[in-house]
Amino acid sequence: MKKEVTTLKKIAQLLEVSTSTVSRALNNHPDISEETAIKVKKLAKKLNYMPNIFAKGFRQHRTNIIGVIVPNILSYFTSSILKEILLQAETKGYRVIISESNNDIKKEKEMLHTMLQFGVDGILMSLTKHTVDVEPILYALNQKPLILFDKVSRKVPCTQIIINGEEAAFNAVEHLINIGKKRIAILKEFEQSYNSEKRFQGYLRALKTNNIPVDEKLILSTDDISLKKGRRLTSQLISLKDKPDAIFSITDAAAIGAIQTLKKFNFKIPDEIAVIGFSNSLSSTIVEPKLTTIDQPGNRIGEMAVKYIIEEIEEPKENSTSKTIEIKTNLIIRDSTLLSI
Amino acid sequence: MKKEVTTLKKIAQLLEVSTSTVSRALNNHPDISEETAIKVKKLAKKLNYMPNIFAKGFRQHRTNIIGVIVPNILSYFTSSILKEILLQAETKGYRVIISESNNDIKKEKEMLHTMLQFGVDGILMSLTKHTVDVEPILYALNQKPLILFDKVSRKVPCTQIIINGEEAAFNAVEHLINIGKKRIAILKEFEQSYNSEKRFQGYLRALKTNNIPVDEKLILSTDDISLKKGRRLTSQLISLKDKPDAIFSITDAAAIGAIQTLKKFNFKIPDEIAVIGFSNSLSSTIVEPKLTTIDQPGNRIGEMAVKYIIEEIEEPKENSTSKTIEIKTNLIIRDSTLLSI
DNA sequence: CTGAAAGCGCTTACAG
DNA sequence: CTGAAAGCGCTTACAG
Numbered sequence: 001m002k003k004e005v006t007t008l009k010k011i012a013q014l015l016e017v018s019t020s021t022v023s024r025a026l027n028n029h030p031d032i033s034e035e036t037a038i039k040v041k042k043l044a045k046k047l048n049y050m051p052n053i054f055a056k057g058f059r060q061h062r063t064n065i066i067g068v069i070v071p072n073i074l075s076y077f078t079s080s081i082l083k084e085i086l087l088q089a090e091t092k093g094y095r096v097i098i099s100e101s102n103n104d105i106k107k108e109k110e111m112l113h114t115m116l117q118f119g120v121d122g123i124l125m126s127l128t129k130h131t132v133d134v135e136p137i138l139y140a141l142n143q144k145p146l147i148l149f150d151k152v153s154r155k156v157p158c159t160q161i162i163i164n165g166e167e168a169a170f171n172a173v174e175h176l177i178n179i180g181k182k183r184i185a186i187l188k189e190f191e192q193s194y195n196s197e198k199r200f201q202g203y204l205r206a207l208k209t210n211n212i213p214v215d216e217k218l219i220l221s222t223d224d225i226s227l228k229k230g231r232r233l234t235s236q237l238i239s240l241k242d243k244p245d246a247i248f249s250i251t252d253a254a255a256i257g258a259i260q261t262l263k264k265f266n267f268k269i270p271d272e273i274a275v276i277g278f279s280n281s282l283s284s285t286i287v288e289p290k291l292t293t294i295d296q297p298g299n300r301i302g303e304m305a306v307k308y309i310i311e312e313i314e315e316p317k318e319n320s321t322s323k324t325i326e327i328k329t330n331l332i333i334r335d336s337t338l339l340s341i
Numbered sequence: 342m343k344k345e346v347t348t349l350k351k352i353a354q355l356l357e358v359s360t361s362t363v364s365r366a367l368n369n370h371p372d373i374s375e376e377t378a379i380k381v382k383k384l385a386k387k388l389n390y391m392p393n394i395f396a397k398g399f400r401q402h403r404t405n406i407i408g409v410i411v412p413n414i415l416s417y418f419t420s421s422i423l424k425e426i427l428l429q430a431e432t433k434g435y436r437v438i439i440s441e442s443n444n445d446i447k448k449e450k451e452m453l454h455t456m457l458q459f460g461v462d463g464i465l466m467s468l469t470k471h472t473v474d475v476e477p478i479l480y481a482l483n484q485k486p487l488i489l490f491d492k493v494s495r496k497v498p499c500t501q502i503i504i505n506g507e508e509a510a511f512n513a514v515e516h517l518i519n520i521g522k523k524r525i526a527i528l529k530e531f532e533q534s535y536n537s538e539k540r541f542q543g544y545l546r547a548l549k550t551n552n553i554p555v556d557e558k559l560i561l562s563t564d565d566i567s568l569k570k571g572r573r574l575t576s577q578l579i580s581l582k583d584k585p586d587a588i589f590s591i592t593d594a595a596a597i598g599a600i601q602t603l604k605k606f607n608f609k610i611p612d613e614i615a616v617i618g619f620s621n622s623l624s625s626t627i628v629e630p631k632l633t634t635i636d637q638p639g640n641r642i643g644e645m646a647v648k649y650i651i652e653e654i655e656e657p658k659e660n661s662t663s664k665t666i667e668i669k670t671n672l673i674i675r676d677s678t679l680l681s682i
Numbered sequence: 683c684t685g686a687a688a689g690c691g692c693t694t695a696c697a698g
Numbered sequence: 699c700t701g702a703a704a705g706c707g708c709t710t711a712c713a714g
Contacts, residue, residue: 007707018685023709031683050458054399055707059690063395065438073424079415086414086441095459097406098428098439111431118436127349142525256627283627348691359701364693372699396691400706684714691706698700 006047015043019101023277026051065095066309067120069111071103071128076281077298078126081150084302087125097127103128104134109136115267117142127151129193129223145312149305152194159312161304161325165195167330168210168294169202171278173248175199175292175331177210179339181246181274185218187233187254189225196225199250199278218244225250229255240264245273246337252277256287259336275336289335300327347388356384381427385677398460406436409544409648410466412444412492417622418465418639422491425643433651435462444469450477457484458676463650468492468651470564479560487652490646493535499652502645502666506536507634509670510543511550513617514589516633516672518551519679522587522615526559527575528595530566537566540619541629559585571598579614586614587678593618597628600677616677630676641668 009025012019019034024041025032026049057063066089070078082098089096097120101108106127113136115123122145125137134155138148141158149161176184176242186203189196200219217240220233230249234257239243249255255277259269267273269289277284280295304325349367353360358377365379366373367390398404411419423439430437438461441617448470454477456464463486470533475496481487482499490502517525523556527544530537541560548555558581561574571590576600578585590596596618600610608614610630618625621636645666 008709009707019707020686020709021684023707024684027709029710033683052399052707053394053459054404055690055702058393058395058706059398059708059710061690071429074417074420076415076417079420082439082442083414086439086445090440095438095455097436098423098427099431100424102428113391114436118394125684164683283624286624286626290627349693350691360692361694361702362700364691365700368693374699377699393691396706397693399690399708400692401692402706684711686713688709688711690708693704695704697702 003291006044006049007052011040011043011047011049012149015039016265027105031249046202063119064093065118065120066306067115067118067123068096068098069101069108069115069123069125071097071101071108071126073100077279077296078150080298081126081302081305082297085306086297088303088306092306094276094306103126105130105133112136116140120144122146122313124149124305124309127153127194129189132192135317144199144212146307146313147305148198148302149307150195154194158322159308159325160322161301161308161327162195163329164326165198165295165329166202166205167254168278168296168331169199169248169250169276170206171202171331172278172292172294173203173206174210175333175337176246176248176274176276178208179274182212183218183242183244184212184246184248185214185220185237186249187225187230187246187249187251187258188221188250189250190223196250198341203248215242217242222254225254227253227257227260230254231261232257234258234261238262238267243273246270246275247273248276250278252281252284252291252293254277255291255293255336256283259287259289270335270337270339280332285334289338292334293332295330295332297327298331342350347390347665348393349390352381352384352388352390356380356643359613381565393490399459400572404460404462405434406438406459406461407543407647408459408461408464409437409439410442410452410456410464410469411439411451412442412449412469414441418620418637419491419640422467422643425640426647429644430651433647435647442469444471446471453477453481457481461485463487465490465646465650468494468535470530473533478598479664486650488650488653491536495535499663500649500666501663502642502649503536503670504637504642504670505667506670507543507546509619509637509672510540510591511547512543513633513635514544514547515551515676516674517587517589517615517617518547518553520611520615520678523553524556524559524583524585525553525587525589526561526578526585527589528566528571528590528592528599529560529562530564530591531564537591544589550680558583563595566595568594568601569600571595572602574596575599575602579603579608584614587611587616588614589617591619593620593625593632593634595623596632596634596677597624600628600630600632602610611614611676611678613681615680621673622635626675630679633675633678634673636671636673638670 008019008022012022025037099111141307147159152160222229277291280293284291349360349363353363366378440452488500493501563570618632618634621634625632625634
């Protein structure tokens with residue numbers, strides 16, 4: 001079945017030169033005479049020569065593989081980041097190995113280990129929402145370039161690519177205030193989720209800036225901010241004596257759940273209760289009313305992640321300069337906050 | 342930065358045995374005395390030994406990497422297949438390299454080439470919708486085990502994992518007939534898309550079986566069956582003198598577009614016009630009315646793809662036994678075909 | 683400008 | 699049961 005494979009040695013024999021010469025010719029080494037170089041390249045092409053990447057990687061201690069670990073590949077936002085990672089890595093001559101931790105910290109740790117064992121040149125990683133022990137990550141960082149994106153942790157001293165979550169939330173909540181809303185609820189995550197916390201900070205700052213008192217009863221947390229939880233938390237909110245007049249959810253999914261529940265109980269959206277989500281998912285334009293939300297450019301995140309990891313791979317610095325790159329988001333105003341008047 | 346790495350040689354020196362012995366001990370070779378084996382393993386563990394996979398792969402002509410090429414990673418269905426591929430491959434000790442062809446046949450060909458060059462052990466592949474020239478695929482198949490899934494081609498003599506598209510479409514259309522529909526339109530793809538064609542066959546068979554005449558005006562094709570096209574084609578349909586009383590779309594996206602247009606022009610769904618989609622996407626439960634659709638179990642496809650590719654990798658057969666595995670789908674009936682009476 | 687030789691870390695046929 | 703040695707395909711410091 002397998003076809004005879006062309007090696008440097010074979011080319012060398014046919015041309016009656018040494019393998020060193022062939023190797024150098026193919027790698028554009030300056031010492032080689034143009035004549036030889038052309039001759040070698042021609043034959044290599046004719047024989048459909050493909051370097052054995054494993055021999056090469058093994059020899060050079062480089063694999064040209066970037067490892068990526070994400071919590072959940074099914075998320076549209078994650079897919080859009082991965083799409084760009086694949087594209088950028090490919091154009092720069094890197095291959096990408098993807099692993100999914102499924103929000104399981106044990107799996108996350110194992111994957112980190114196999115990535116290292118596998119000899120990837122660098123690692124891009126988005127943490128599970130339960131990751132608190134960063135020891136395994138520090139260990140990996142000690143061996144290879146490593147960058148965190150989207151779901152990050154301050155406890156890891158490495159380059160981090162994130163969105164401007166605090167500011168985005170601030171803008172979203174201020175938008176609600178601008179359309180006259182005063183009792184703004186927030187649906188957020190329960191755990192020490194970095195992203196959730198950032199967005200919550202933005203929420204608090206927007207209220208403060210506009211002299212709106214914080215009402216604890218309007219701050220709801222859950223450990224899994226899904227569509228179903230959005231429904232459930234919204235049921236809680238509308239059974240309050242003092243109902244909210246707006247809901248800011250830190251995910252689109254929960255925001256859509258909120259809309260479903262509000263409609264079920266015949267609340268007018270946005271006149272009685274406005275809703276804002278986060279991430280501009282596909283479904284945000286399909287739900288009715290269309291959801292106002294924050295667009296997070298996954299492609300920019302992917303692009304930056306690849307750019308910086310390759311930089312760190314190709315120019316390793318002694319004193320790790322760990323920067324934080326903030327990607328700008330965009331508030332997209334749709335019917336769920338567009339007053340009909 | 343990089344930590345000192347443990348090699349076989351180092352373990353051998355510390356234990357004053359040969360590297361051969363260490364290698365054999367670690368690989369559970371039967372010849373090694375239990376005493377030695379234990380001693381070696383203990384030290385290896387203590388030193389956190391990780392075999393250099395590249396040396397190993399290089400030596401054994403095996404990489405334990407499966408290459409996957411998909412047209413578009415952003416599709417939820419594709420992601421769900423990938424999710425399972427990652428999971429299954431990992432549990433069986435394989436790593437996965439993913440590439441995205443972006444429905445570009447030139448890129449698809451390049452990717453196939455780099456996968457081979459990279460030395461993957463096997464390739465899983467879902468074709469672009471423009472792939473007609475299968476030469477590059479035949480070439481790859483000649484070198485490595487290769488399996489097609491979801492978007493396949495009969496022209497490639499290899500194992501193929503598909504859903505029962507013809508039957509699924511047949512059931513969907515028959516369901517429409519059962520609720521009393523007689524003028525059933527189909528939105529399908531223009532090009533020689535294998536999946537589209539299968540579903541169209543199912544549509545035709547259902548009509549025929551139920552003695553419903555085929556009306557060419559109800560058969561609409563497009564080269565990109567998206568939400569927008571769903572809207573546009575539906576506008577066409579409702580401007581017919583003889584309007585349809587049901588629409589079967591071969592994608593959920595176009596079905597949702599259809600619903601949006603029907604609602605805009607105040608058609609009652611499903612009473613006046615019923616709608617069925619295909620693939621049970623996330624949005625199919627968010628659109629109103631909720632969309633009747635066909636659930637394609639992406640996980641089953643992923644599972645089978647990994648199972649068979651590993652089989653072919655580990656037990657290469659001379660005469661390639663190319664089977665076709667059909668995964669059963671499921672019609673999910675929701676409001677878009679549930680008559681209110 | 684070119685070649686001979688060493689070596690990357692591992693496995694394995696051969697010998698004992 | 700263990701070891702010495704060869705070799706996987708490539709690159710590169712060294713020599714000329």
